[in-house]
Each structure stands twice: as structure tokens, then as C-alpha cells.
Amino acid sequence: MPSLSPLYDDTLALLRKMIRNACVNDFTPGSGQEVRNADTLERFFADTPNITVRRYESAPGRVSIVVTLEGTDPTAEPLTFLGHTDVVPVDVDRWTYDPFGAEIHDGRLYGRGAMDMLFITAAQATVLRDAARTGRPTGTLTFVGVADEESRGTLGAKWLSEEHPEAFSWRNTVSETGGSHLPIADGSDALVVVVGEKGAAQRRLHVTGDAGHGSNPYGRESAVVKIGEVARRIAAIEVPVSQDPLWQGFVRAFRFSPEIERALLEGTDDTAFEYFGDLKRYAHALSRLTFSQTILRAGTAINVLPSSATLDLDIRPLPGTTQDDVDAILAEALGDMFHDVRIERLISEPASVSSTESPLYQAIVDTFDEFFPGVPVVPTIAAGGSDLRFGRRLGGNGYGFALHARERTLGDVFHLLHHHDEYIELEDVDLTVRAYRSLVRRFCGV
Structure with a gap:
């Protein structure tokens, strides 16, 4: 691995704490208990200048945290990092390592949520804290650690968008996942950015x-x-x-x-x-x-x-x-x-897609080009769901964006989602925190 980002150690330490908090969402209202990760994040941001921290509890223990770094220009484009803090259940007997031990082996961090999506959530939090220590952005920068994504956001992003739409801006939002590579037939490279979902x-x-x-x-x-x-x-x-x-x-x-x-x-x-x-x-x-x-x-x-x-x-x-x-x-x-x-409608939600001509999309493409010069970027949609759909319903743009090493394909990422022995490559933790920091400088000017 080349020289690491100055933010890598903090990101990794936060990620390991969040995995060990074991905020397992079994799709019942009392599960998840994301309050543990909300508390961890609040401690992480302690003594950080220029920020406000607010907590939102949709049900006992189902806590989402919103950290806001106010911009200097109210007319400038805002940016919101949307990371979820819950994880899906595990079949412990099928794991080689403790699913909540956050153990490191051979350059990989193992644990439930390591890929989906705590490595992104930790990188987002670390980057906002670093930006706050650096100065003030032009547009407001927000980090949201949201509960209940794994159960379709009922007690998390959906609840926030309906009950507290003023809590943060949905105008330009970044969440999971994106940044993996496509196995092109001729051996060349392409990067994926997720612009919508079915x-x-x-x-x-x-x-x-x-x-x-x-x-x-x-x-x-x-x-x-x-x-x-x-x-x-x-x-x-x-x-x-x-x-x-x-x-x-x-x-x-x-x-x-x-x-x-x-x-x-x-x-x-x-x-x-x-x-x-x-x-x-x-x-x-x-x-x-x-x-x-x-x-x-x-x-x-x-x-x-x-x-x-x-x-x-x-x-x-x-x-x-x-x-x-x-x-x-x-x-x-x-x-x-x-x-x-008799046909009964159960969960019925429209597909959603964001523009590939927005300022944020262009900033993401430019960030990809910084790390992988000349590699084409392919917009695609997710077959499943994410919290970004709630922002799109409010008129915002939302994109799945992270960054993986050249050898990590979209298929590799899909394989690890909700799988036994879920892990994230440490190299990809570093790449993602670097990419997020670059995006914030590019889009928010700090």
C-alpha cells in the first residue's frame, strides 16, 4: 500500500468501534439500537470547532445523528454525506472470524457492516471533522449517521424526510456505494457511480x-x-x-x-x-x-x-x-x-434516478479522474434500495460514491454485501477517505 492518508488511522479506528457496537437490525422496531453508534459518533466529534450536532430518535434506541458544518455562502451548493449505522444479522457459525470483533487479517478488516456500509460512514465522518478543523466551507457540509437503512428506512431516513425535512439538505447527497470497477471485455478499466435505484x-x-x-x-x-x-x-x-x-x-x-x-x-x-x-x-x-x-x-x-x-x-x-x-x-x-x-399491493415505491448533469455528479467524475486518470465513468442504478431515494423524492440529487482499488470489481462488492465473512480491504478504506476529502475540497472549497 502506498503512503496512507493522514485521515486513515482515525477512519479505521472509528470503523472498528462502529463494527464492535453491533447495531444489528433484524427488521423489528426494537432492534438496531443505533444509539450505540450515535454515541460513538458524538464522542468522535467532541471539541470539533464550527459544528452543530443534533440527535433524532424515531423510537427507543433508534437514533440518527446529524452533524452540520455551516457554510459561509447561503447561496452555495450544500453537500450531505448520508451514512447508515445499522447492519444486518449474522449466522455466527458461518463466520471464520468474530463478526463483531473488527479483526484485521492479511490487509482486510473483517466484520458485519465493514463493506455495507460502515467503511463509508466512518470515512464521511472523518472527512467532515477534518474539514471543520480546516475552516469553513462555502456551502453547508453535513454528515448524517442514519438508523434503520437495512429495514427500508422506516425509522431512519424515511422518518427524517417526513417528520424532520429541515434537519439537513437533501439537495446534493452522497451515500453507498459506487467506485468499484467493471471487468471490461478488452481488459480496460471503467468506474461505476450509482445514480439511481429500481x-x-x-x-x-x-x-x-x-x-x-x-x-x-x-x-x-x-x-x-x-x-x-x-x-x-x-x-x-x-x-x-x-x-x-x-x-x-x-x-x-x-x-x-x-x-x-x-x-x-x-x-x-x-x-x-x-x-x-x-x-x-x-x-x-x-x-x-x-x-x-x-x-x-x-x-x-x-x-x-x-x-x-x-x-x-x-x-x-x-x-x-x-x-x-x-x-x-x-x-x-x-x-x-x-x-x-385478488391483487394486494404491499410496499409500492417508484424507481428513482438523479441527473448526470448536476454539479455534484461532475465533481464526482472529476474526483474519479484524479485517482484513475482517463478511466471512463459509467452511471448505473442499484437493483435494490438505499436511503438516497428519500432525497430524490424531495427533489434532490443522490449518488453512490466510494473508491476501490483497480482489482476490485462491482461483482466483488456485491458478493460481500450481507455475506458471511464480510470484509473491506484496508487499501479501499484509505482510497475512500482520500476521495471524500478531495470531493469536499472540490465541491465545498475547504
């Missing part, structure tokens, strides 16, 4: 049947058979490939042969996704509206014919696809069964 169109499909004793099925309509046929019809849905410029730019960035590129862009041969290697599933998700059948429910006892059955669908729409569009596709797929199926 939406959610979760559905529960209900059917009914005839109840009765399992020993007397004759003449009875089976709810299980009906839901099985519903599942078969859903599986047969053929979704056309997207014509969105982000998908087209992603494909062209790989520099495949004209034949492969044409198959991907026109949707004529799905086997072409194999050429993406580890990114084939992500690329497929980026290319279209997706339907995943995830939960099937029917019956309670083996000797009772159930009177109802349900099928849950995890549906992820691209920008431009509405909830009504999704229901229309389902209705067409169900065909003559449509009137026998």
Missing part, C-alpha cells in the same frame, strides 16, 4: 378454494392447485428489455462484440448475460422489470383442505414503470384467472 412493487396474490376434510377432496376446488397455476403463469411472463439510456450505456461500456451487444440491447438472446460473468444477475435485473416469487402460503393442518392461498411477489420496476403498469402486466399474465385472483 423501485418496489410488492404484491400479494390471493385465491380461494373449498375448505373440507383432507380425506374427502372429491368435487372441491383446491386453493393449492389454483395458486400453483397462478405461480406458473407468473413465471411465464416475458418482459421486454429496457430502452433506458442507463442500461444501454452499461452494456456498451463492456465493449462486447457487436453480436453480443446487439443481443443484450435488443433482448434477442438471454444467454448473452453469461458474458457479464459475476455480474450476470445484476445486469439482467438492470435490463428489465423483474418478478420474483418469494413466499407461498396455504393451509395449517395436513388433514384440512385450505380455503385460501397466497403468493408474494418481489417486483422491481425500472424508472418510468408505474404501479398501474405492473398490475396491467399481472392481469394479462393471469388471463382468464384474473377475476379469481
Whole structure:
């Protein structure tokens, strides 16, 4: 590793403390207890000049912290670092190292949340503290350590955006992840910046049947058979490939042969996704509206014919696809069964995407070029969700931005998210804190 950033040691120390706090969010209101990381962050910022620190508690122990470094020019563009402080549960028996020990082995820091996204959160906090010690920015610089991201932000960013929209500016926001590399077909390099994310169109499909004793099925309509046929019809849905410029730019960035590129862009041969290697599933998700059948429910006892059955669908729409569009596709797929199926909307959120022509996007591109001169930057969207969508709903721009070494691909990052033995390369901790410090100088002038 080359000479380290002066901020590296502080970033690493903070990151290890946050991992050890074990703010595990198991998707119940009482879990997470991000108050531990909020307390750690508040101590980290103690005696820092020019800042204000505010805490927001959406439920007992579910604390988000907002640290503001006020700018000198109220008309200048603000910048907000949005880092979450909760992590997902672990299967301890599947880990080689203590998931909350923050142990370092062979240049890697192991621990739940090391990649998702505590290394970014720690880098953001360290950079704001350093900027505050340096002077005053032109535009206001804010760090937010937010709770409950892993459970769709209900008690974190969503709650803040609805209950305390004045707490910080959503106008220009940086969060997870970005900054990894694409395995280009000709061996060249490209960097990823995340500019948006797919939406959610979760559905529960209900059917009914005839109840009765399992020993007397004759003449009875089976709810299980009906839901099985519903599942078969859903599986047969053929979704056309997207014509969105982000998908087209992603494909062209790989520099495949004209034949492969044409198959991907026109949707004529799905086997072409194999050429993406580890990114084939992500690329497929980026290319279209997706339907995943995830939960099937029917019956309670083996000797009772159930009177109802349900099928849950995890549906992820691209920008431009509405909830009504999704229901229309389902209705067409169900065909003559449509009137026998009740479609219930569960979590329903539109896809969101930020401009690639904003001042912040250009500053991110310029920062990438500082560290990887001449390497093209490829804007893409996330197949899952992040807290950035709440800012986009308020009219702001939000980008996933970090920085990884040349050999770390987007597929490598995806592999570690929520995985056993999650880790972050120490080199990438250093690169990310350097990149954030450079971005702040470039965008905020401090």
C-alpha cells in the first residue's frame, strides 16, 4: 500500500468501534439500537470547532445523528454525506472470524457492516471533522449517521424526510456505494457511480378454494392447485428489455462484440448475460422489470383442505414503470384467472434516478479522474434500495460514491454485501477517505 492518508488511522479506528457496537437490525422496531453508534459518533466529534450536532430518535434506541458544518455562502451548493449505522444479522457459525470483533487479517478488516456500509460512514465522518478543523466551507457540509437503512428506512431516513425535512439538505447527497470497477471485455478499466435505484412493487396474490376434510377432496376446488397455476403463469411472463439510456450505456461500456451487444440491447438472446460473468444477475435485473416469487402460503393442518392461498411477489420496476403498469402486466399474465385472483399491493415505491448533469455528479467524475486518470465513468442504478431515494423524492440529487482499488470489481462488492465473512480491504478504506476529502475540497472549497 502506498503512503496512507493522514485521515486513515482515525477512519479505521472509528470503523472498528462502529463494527464492535453491533447495531444489528433484524427488521423489528426494537432492534438496531443505533444509539450505540450515535454515541460513538458524538464522542468522535467532541471539541470539533464550527459544528452543530443534533440527535433524532424515531423510537427507543433508534437514533440518527446529524452533524452540520455551516457554510459561509447561503447561496452555495450544500453537500450531505448520508451514512447508515445499522447492519444486518449474522449466522455466527458461518463466520471464520468474530463478526463483531473488527479483526484485521492479511490487509482486510473483517466484520458485519465493514463493506455495507460502515467503511463509508466512518470515512464521511472523518472527512467532515477534518474539514471543520480546516475552516469553513462555502456551502453547508453535513454528515448524517442514519438508523434503520437495512429495514427500508422506516425509522431512519424515511422518518427524517417526513417528520424532520429541515434537519439537513437533501439537495446534493452522497451515500453507498459506487467506485468499484467493471471487468471490461478488452481488459480496460471503467468506474461505476450509482445514480439511481429500481423501485418496489410488492404484491400479494390471493385465491380461494373449498375448505373440507383432507380425506374427502372429491368435487372441491383446491386453493393449492389454483395458486400453483397462478405461480406458473407468473413465471411465464416475458418482459421486454429496457430502452433506458442507463442500461444501454452499461452494456456498451463492456465493449462486447457487436453480436453480443446487439443481443443484450435488443433482448434477442438471454444467454448473452453469461458474458457479464459475476455480474450476470445484476445486469439482467438492470435490463428489465423483474418478478420474483418469494413466499407461498396455504393451509395449517395436513388433514384440512385450505380455503385460501397466497403468493408474494418481489417486483422491481425500472424508472418510468408505474404501479398501474405492473398490475396491467399481472392481469394479462393471469388471463382468464384474473377475476379469481385478488391483487394486494404491499410496499409500492417508484424507481428513482438523479441527473448526470448536476454539479455534484461532475465533481464526482472529476474526483474519479484524479485517482484513475482517463478511466471512463459509467452511471448505473442499484437493483435494490438505499436511503438516497428519500432525497430524490424531495427533489434532490443522490449518488453512490466510494473508491476501490483497480482489482476490485462491482461483482466483488456485491458478493460481500450481507455475506458471511464480510470484509473491506484496508487499501479501499484509505482510497475512500482520500476521495471524500478531495470531493469536499472540490465541491465545498475547504
